[in-house]
Amino acid sequence: MIDKSAYTSILDELGPGVQLVAVSKTKPVEDIMALYDLGQRDFGENYVQELVDKQAQLPADIRWHFIGHLQSNKVKYIAAFVHLIHGVDSLRLLKEIHKQAARHHRTIPCLLQVHIAREETKFGLDAAELEEVLQAVRTTPQEFTHIRIRGLMGMASFTEDESKLQEEFKGLKALFDRHFGAAQSSPNQLFLLSMGMSGDYRIAIREGSNMVRIGSLLFGKRTG
Ligand SMILES: *Cc1c(COP(=O)(O)O)cnc(C)c1O
Numbered sequence: 001m002i003d004k005s006a007y008t009s010i011l012d013e014l015g016p017g018v019q020l021v022a023v024s025k026t027k028p029v030e031d032i033m034a035l036y037d038l039g040q041r042d043f044g045e046n047y048v049q050e051l052v053d054k055q056a057q058l059p060a061d062i063r064w065h066f067i068g069h070l071q072s073n074k075v076k077y078i079a080a081f082v083h084l085i086h087g088v089d090s091l092r093l094l095k096e097i098h099k100q101a102a103r104h105h106r107t108i109p110c111l112l113q114v115h116i117a118r119e120e121t122k123f124g125l126d127a128a129e130l131e132e133v134l135q136a137v138r139t140t141p142q143e144f145t146h147i148r149i150r151g152l153m154g155m156a157s158f159t160e161d162e163s164k165l166q167e168e169f170k171g172l173k174a175l176f177d178r179h180f181g182a183a184q185s186s187p188n189q190l191f192l193l194s195m196g197m198s199g200d201y202r203i204a205i206r207e208g209s210n211m212v213r214i215g216s217l218l219f220g221k222r223t224g
Helices: 004-014 029-037 048-057 072-078 091-103 127-139 162-180 201-206
Strands: 019-023 042-045 063-066 084-088 108-115 147-155 192-194 211-214
Touching: 004 019, 029 048, 042 048, 048 063, 048 072, 072 091, 084 091, 084 147, 091 108, 091 127, 091 147, 108 127, 127 147, 127 162, 147 162, 162 192, 162 201, 192 211, 201 211
Parallel strands: 019 042, 019 211, 042 063, 063 084, 084 108, 108 147, 147 192
Antiparallel strands: none
């Protein structure tokens, strides 16, 4: 069951400056269709097999975001259709995305995932590794012609401590500004800062997010 009033009030809150990715992982295609019928087109999934199954059953104009941890050997299953890959956390993965995108004559937009949470369990690059990846792409652009780095993604700690969340989002925004700041952006090349989920999206927006990934507020709690 989707929460229609939550959807409309979240859209109101976000306004035109923040894009909403509706995170539909573990939820049935009927729920996705219900939100689709209200006009939502951007959906996020974080398991490859589940994404492939759903994509095959749902309208072709859905923009599928892969938001989970992507293993290099699975890129080939989503390369034909994925709209944006949020969780790129290594050069090796970026090269594989380039290779698979080339096979499909596509350019795949990617976000580099930065590790902002203090928790050890979350994936992502630290500031130095981020610099290294961007440097590699800058110095050997011919190896990355089928990908486009569109910005950064991060997940904050799982906590209710607002000052901690704020601090983590601020850190990511600072990295975003350093590497994708005003000097490099233009009206037709908007860079993306994907941060904020059901529990912390308001703080993320205040700290400069322009793309939020919201699941449970729209689709209800996930079980299991
Ligand atoms: C599940 C998930 C979300 C959405 O989480 P909610 O708390 O349900 O909004 C956002 N981003 C990522 C990477 C996720 O795995």
